[in-house]
Amino acid sequence: MKKYHRFKLRTDRLDENGTCPVIMVITKNRKRQFISLKISVRPEYWDSDNERLIILGNCSDKTEKAENQKRKEVNAKIDDYANRAMVIEYEYERENNTHWTPSQYKEKIKRQPAKGKVEPFLIEHIQTLKETHRYGTANTFYCLHRKLLKFSPDLCNLSFNDVDVNYVERFNQWMEQDGVTSNTREGHIKRLRAIYNRAIKNGQAYKENYPFGRDGFQVYALHRETEKRYLPxxxxxxxxxxxxxxxxxxxxxxxxxxxxxxxxxxxxxxxxxxxxxxxxxxxxxxxxxxxxxxxxxxxxxxxxxxxxxxxxxxxxxxxxxxxxxxxxxxxxxxxxxxxxxxxxxxxxxxxxxxxxxxxxxxxxxxxxxxxxxxxxxxxxxxxxxxxxxxxxxxxxxxxxxxxxxxxxxxxxxxxxxxxxxxxx
The missing domain is CATH 1.10.443.10 (Intergrase catalytic core)
Incomplete structure (x- = not known):
């Protein structure tokens, strides 16, 4: 899927505090639209390749920890816009709509719900895996996306709040009835769990609603021993x-x-x-x-x-x-x-x-x-x-x-x- 959006630091708009605004740029056929994210950051904190703020590792100082937390919050806001953008682009592709304009895209993203949708979050994760050359892993999450689309035709409206224990159990039962083996079902649900974990980390889902773990769906119960994979x-x-x-x-x-x-x-x-x-x-x-x-x-x-x-x-x-x-x-x-x-x-x-x-x-x-x-x-x-x-x-x-x-x-x-x- 072609990507039409990116996030850019306006270094030509340096303010008196030494910060620059972050904007979202929508480009199609050399025409562009800009969306202000109402975020300003210091240029030395910005990673132009990943289009996010640089997160420090192994922070011990309280000041550094506080700064790191602020950067994570800014990245979460950018992630939110990226999720909304990905679902719009996916809808355009699914509808085979090639006549949209950047201004229409801009208006649509302003009306797009801000948080908690499963499909855009999953699509962006697949895109990120591809951009980091992890094509095999990207394909496994793409297969999960296809399964979820067949199971939930209204996937575009599914929020993480809707993915409760009952939803996961119904998804598992539906796959079993469809002839999917136990270990393959385990793989799909493990990836759904991974997406949910990432969503919690990025503020797109709540820990209180987590459908896995001790009191939730037991993924490990699906595992079945397979034939030996090593040569005698x-x-x-x-x-x-x-x-x-x-x-x-x-x-x-x-x-x-x-x-x-x-x-x-x-x-x-x-x-x-x-x-x-x-x-x-x-x-x-x-x-x-x-x-x-x-x-x-x-x-x-x-x-x-x-x-x-x-x-x-x-x-x-x-x-x-x-x-x-x-x-x-x-x-x-x-x-x-x-x-x-x-x-x-x-x-x-x-x-x-x-x-x-x-x-x-x-x-x-x-x-x-x-x-x-x-x-x-x-x-x-x-x-x-x-x-x-x-x-x-x-x-x-x-x-x-x-x-x-x-x-x-x-x-x-x-x-x-x-x-x-x-x-x-």
Whole structure:
């Protein structure tokens, strides 16, 4: 969805207090309308890329805390205008209305209800995820939006106050009747919960009406155990020691092993690795990268020492196909001008990679579904079976929370249970 609004600091209107007004700019076909937000801020506090005030981290001083709170309140007001703008733009697109003018938009936004609507808040969150290149996560929230639209045709009028325990239960029952599996329903409702939490944080919803938690809808009750996602040792050894007769299957095997040896590096992270990600330290060469999925200020780089297995697998991959430009691996096949088109390109390549992994599984008589994600789970399980502490595994996988790692490790090999039962 195209975005027609932005927030701008009028630095040409500096007042005697050293502050400048923040305005909303609506642009279409080179025509513009301006809306005063009745907010003035100091230029050094303004982040022009994010179109919000800069929020300080780790404030200990009372003055700084008070200042931070003021900035959060200003950002919440800007968020409110952004939510109202997004729902207007979505309505124009849904109605296929291309004849509106910026002045009509301005009048409409003035009449738009100020707070508490679910749909504009959800739409803006999806837009933010896209702008920060988190396309996979954006797609999951887009799927939630589609589900909510089917369940609530009047979604545009739904407020967070309407989303109570009864609403969530009816939404869950409707999805179940529609044939949605329990774990998929869990995912949708988790994302609805995440949106509600963000709305509370941004002043769009009230804690008192929270439909989740101890006395609310129990999301965890929907979880069902799934089939194992890691390779048993016998199948892993096949992949390590046996080559495929099919060139495409063999290429898929090598990429799978590279991921496995690199602590279960995801396919998308592998695809965008550059030669500059290889760094030499005193103790040897390392691949140093940040996961695309968690690239923010709180995430830390992952350092992978290049072992003989990694070096040999990398050589075999690049002997099969030469990388383009300065990529480390020959996954990306075409030059892309921006990350958005690159991400879509990699998604297509991932689908093809999983297809060849399935063919490889058939060829090697591996009795389970083989995907790129299996390499990640297999690496985690192998580390655990070799008594590597969970907090170390969590760091190697690049997880922000230890709880995420525990999910990877909670399905122990049945042989562990088989051995334990002998003591009874």
């Amino acid at each position: 040792t016998e199948f892993l050894e096949k992949l390590k020691n046996k080559k495929s007769n099919n060139p495409q299957n063999e290429y898929a095997r090598l990429l799978f092993l590279f991921s496995y040896y690199c602590y279960g590096m995801s396919f998308k992270d592998m695809a965008v690795l550059k030669k500059s990600n290889v760094i030499t330290y005193n103790s040897g060469e390392y691949i140093v990268y940040k996961r695309l999925k968690t690239q923010d200020r709180k995430s830390y780089p992952i350092s992978i020492k290049i072992t003989d297995n990694i070096r040999e697998t990398l050589k075999a991959i690049t002997d099969y196909k030469k990388p383009i430009e300065d990529y480390l691996l020959p996954v990306v096949t075409k030059h892309k001008d921006n990350f958005s088109t690159l991400s879509r390109h990699v998604n297509v390549l991932l689908a093809a990679h999983n297809k060849f992994l399935n063919r490889l599984a058939d060829e090697f008589d591996i009795k389970m579904k083989l995907t790129s994600y299996v390499a990640r789970h297999t690496a985690a399980m192998q580390l655990q079976e070799n008594h590597i502490p969970e907090h170390v595994i969590s760091q190697m996988l690049g997880h922000k929370k230890l709880e995420t790692t525990k999910i990877y490790l909670d399905s122990l090999d049945t042989s562990v249970i088989d051995e334990a039962v002998k003591v009874l």
